[in-house]
Amino acid sequence: MSVQEKSAVAAVEVPYPMQSRQDLIVAAELEHDLGTLRQEYGPVVPALMPFGEGNAWIAIGYNEVRQVMSDERFVVWKHRGNNYPRLRFNEGNRPPFRMAFDKMDGPEQIARRRVLAKHLSARRVMGMREETRNKVENFLDRFIAQGQGSDLMSNFVEHVPLAVISDLLGVPAEETDIFLEAALDHMNGRITTEEQANAHITKVNAYFDHLVARRRKEPGDDLISALLNDVGGLWDDEELGGVGFVLLTAGHDSTASIIGGILFWLAHDPERFQYLKDNRDILPRAIEEFLRVVPAGTGTRVRIATEDVEIGGVLVKKDEGIHPVVHPANFDETIFENPDELNFAREGETHLRFGFGSHACPGNQLARMEIREVLDAVLDRFATIEAATPSENWRGDMLMRGPKQLPVTWTLEEDKS
Known part of the structure; x- marks a missing residue:
């Protein structure tokens, strides 16, 4: 049975079996299934989560995902100590x-x-911005020096967000290697067991414990120092370590996945690349459309209902979990006309890539700035850039959570004659 046939079978079964893996095949099946489920069953569907106990739902319609993210009756705090239904083991x-x-x-x-x-x-x-652009240019220099066919992900994309978020958190450049492997393993989906995940998380936690203790004695011009000195004393040391971990994960992992996805698209679509070079004024709008289309994961943390809530034509009962799945919501055909089309002139409702409501990503402006600086630099430096091993199914490959590799060939602007 083909992947498509398996997906068609899965799409008519409820509860829908969500999977924690996000490799290429699973992503393709997931996207096919959720689109079919929304059309045939509606925007909220019962789901079987891979971990935890109890009933769960997935919200896959745009309005319903926004409601889950903004309705105070759906909370994350009830997760504490509960074996709640979820996508991750831990x-x-x-x-x-x-x-x-x-x-x-x-x-x-x-x-x-x-x-x-x-x-x-x-x-x-x-x-x-200026310091970020300097970092981008330096990493591009190193990438170009690797020669034609070099991997854009490992030699460029993976390093930019790590350098930017490390600066923000006050991590010295010479110390990023301490958790670089952990960060890259999480981003590239190399972790396959609970033991590996826990070992990496413990390593990052230990580093931020050390950094927080150091910043108490030697404050600097960084976010950790600023939070330590914040009036009101909101943050204890464990929380500050948690802040470091969350911002490292979101500020590196998700941002690198999105940047990689955008460059993957442009490396397979030379006409679109040239269009952006010739129409730089539309870049902010183009970035927002890329954010709608390019995936960065299956969704956000499961929420728990504190009371019975009617949503999307179903009743989510008290203490049941509901998972707002962002990517299919950004393709809801009732909200976005021709949602599968990358349309830089698109107007109307905005995407949900950074979430919505009180748990929306606090670093969304930082991510946008990094994406803009990377694209500006790439469009400035390269006359052309194309995938060295182009895929006939590259649009389907865009369903994955950022490419693991992207070998490219190029022509530099300075070499044109």
Whole structure:
């Protein structure tokens, strides 16, 4: 039976069996299934999560995903200590995970997000543009020096977000190697066992424990130092370590996946690459459309209903879990006309790539700035850039969570004659 036939069978069975893996085949099946489920069953579907106990649902319609993310009756805090239905074996504040703002609700979460928002404001992020562009240019120089056919992911994309988020957190450049392997393994899906995951998480936690202790004695011009000195004393050392882990994961992992996905698209679509070179004024709008189309994962953390809630034509009962799945919501045909089309002139509702509501990504402006600086540099430096081993099914390959490899060939602007 083909993948498509298996997907068609799976799509008519409920509860739908969600899978924790996100390799290419699973991603293709998942995207096919969820699109079919939304059309045939509706925007909220019963699901069987790979881990945990109890009933769960998946929200796959745009409006329903927004509701789950913004409705205060769906919370993350009830995860604490519960074997709730979920995609990952180990999540929440189960060891070795730390308690952090992303696992809170209500006033305690709002207070912490307000402080983070102050330090991740558009103004602060814009102040980082010049240094970010310098980093991008340096990494591009190193990439080009590798020669034609070099892998754009391992020699460029994976390094830019790590360098930027490390600067923000106050991690010295010479110390990023301590957790570089852990960060890259998480991003590239190399982790296959609970033991591997826990070992990497423990290593990153230990580093940030050390960094927090150091910044208490030797504060610097970085986010950890700023949070340590924040009036009100919101953050204890364990929380600060958790902040470091969350921002490292989101600021490196997700951002690198998105940048890789955008460059994967452009390396397979020379006409689109040239169009952006010739129409640089549309780049901000193009980035938003890429953010809608390019995946960065299957979705966000499962929420738990604190009371019975009607959503999308079904009743989610108290203490049941519901998982808002972002990527299919960004392709909801009732919201986006011709959703499978990459349309730089698209108007109307915005994507949900960075979430929505109180748990929306606090570093979304930082991610946008990094994407813009990378694209500006690539469009400036390269006259052409194309996949060295182009795939006939490259649009289907875009379903995966960022390419693991992207060997490319190119022509530099300076070499044109």
